[in-house]
Amino acid sequence: MTVDGKLVLAGxxxxxxxxxxxxxxxxxxxxxVVAAEDTRRLRRLAADLGVEIAGRVVxxxxxxxxxxxxxxxxxxxEGRTVVVITDAGMPGVSxxxxxxxxxxxxEGITVTALPxxxxxxxxxxxxxxxxxxxCFEGFPPRKPGDRARRLSALAGEERTMVFFEAPHRLASSLAAMAEAFGPDRQAAVCRELTKTYEEVRRGGLGELAEWAAGGVKGEITVVVAGHVADEGEPDLDELVAEVDRRVAEGTQRKVAVAEVAKQAGIPKRELYDLVHRRSFTP
Structure with missing residues (x-):
């Protein structure tokens, strides 16, 4: 059964x-009814458009x-039409x-969208x-440990990844991505899209992290290339075995992982997580 009311998700x-x-x-x-993420921004938008909102604004x-x-x-x-509008973009997407x-x-209520x-x-x-x-990954976790684990889990993701990030966390997030995906992984930092000071910076994650360390302002979207596998990719089982061999000879595990990962050309976080998981596998 449907109800006469209608929910409109407005981009x-x-x-x-x-x-x-x-x-x-x-x-x-x-x-x-117009439900707005920020009623003041909605009023400004309506004024810019010369639109008068007759319904209730919440x-x-x-x-x-x-x-x-x-x-x-x-x-x-009750049969009313409710429009949901956020500050920018589509409702429900972060x-x-x-x-x-x-x-x-x-409840069987009609839901539609205005793209x-x-x-x-x-x-x-x-x-x-x-x-x-x-794939869209939203905002990375704020805490460094949680962020590192999330990014490590994405190290093998083959699809292009899209993230949102706050400007004051951009440098640390890009550095964490460089650690997880490798400093040469290609990416683009898109700032203030469609606005007066729109800027798109493209390059390796390591290079972009250094640039962002100088301070960045505005709304930020980060696009990161997916992982590309090739026939020359190292055998992870062999790398874990090499770490174990070095540890048995007296090298600290952290040092062994860093050395082997560097030689193999893979993120040390990826190898460390694999070694850690294998050590707790019966």
Whole structure:
């Protein structure tokens, strides 16, 4: 059974108000409720577009998403049209939207979307890296240990990877990526996409980490090339055996891993994790 209400997930411009579609203009004018990640930004966008929002405007951000989703669900059940709009890009993509969408789907309420700009696909398109297969990894973990483990698990990922990152953490994240994927792995740092000071830096992760250490501002999307396997790739079992041999001869495990990884041309974190897992395997 369906309910008369309708949930509209509206893609917002990521920089230029001119990227707004005529359908979004119409939706903002006609919606019964507009749930915005930042109501002040929504008001500015509406002013830039010359659009008058006649419906009720409510805040819908990370900290109040769970409770507000229930409230908005009641409006949908009453037959109202609810538009969800974030600061930039599509709701639900590292922004509020998923919880309400899930609740609406479970209740048989119509859910639709107004497509709009996305930093994910925009950065992928301008990166110059392979775009036929890619994965979106969102924001890397903030804590160094958690981040290193997450990136290590992605070291063998063959698809192009897209990340978001805060400007003040960019340098450390790029350094961690260089450690996990290798300093020569190609990447692109896309800053302020579609805005006045748009900038795209391309190069190896090590080189990009050095550049970012000088300080970077703005909205950041990072695109990283996937792992490319070749016939000359080292046998990991043999590398683990070589580490074990050196440890047996008295070399510290950490030192042995670093030496073997460097000789094999692979990230030492990848080899260390493999050695660690094998040591606890019965």
């Amino acid at each position: 917002a411009p990521i920089g230029q108000a001119g990227d707004v579609s005529p359908r979004l203009r119409e939706a903002l004018q006609s919606a019964d 805040s819908y951000y990370d900290q109040n998403e769970a409770g507000r989703a229930r409230e908005l669900l009641e409006s949908l059940k 922004d509020p939207g998923y919880r309400l969408t899930r609740l609406a789907v479970d 709009g700009p996305s930093a994910v696909t925009t950065a992928l398109a301008v990166s110059g890296l392979a775009s036929d297969r890619f």
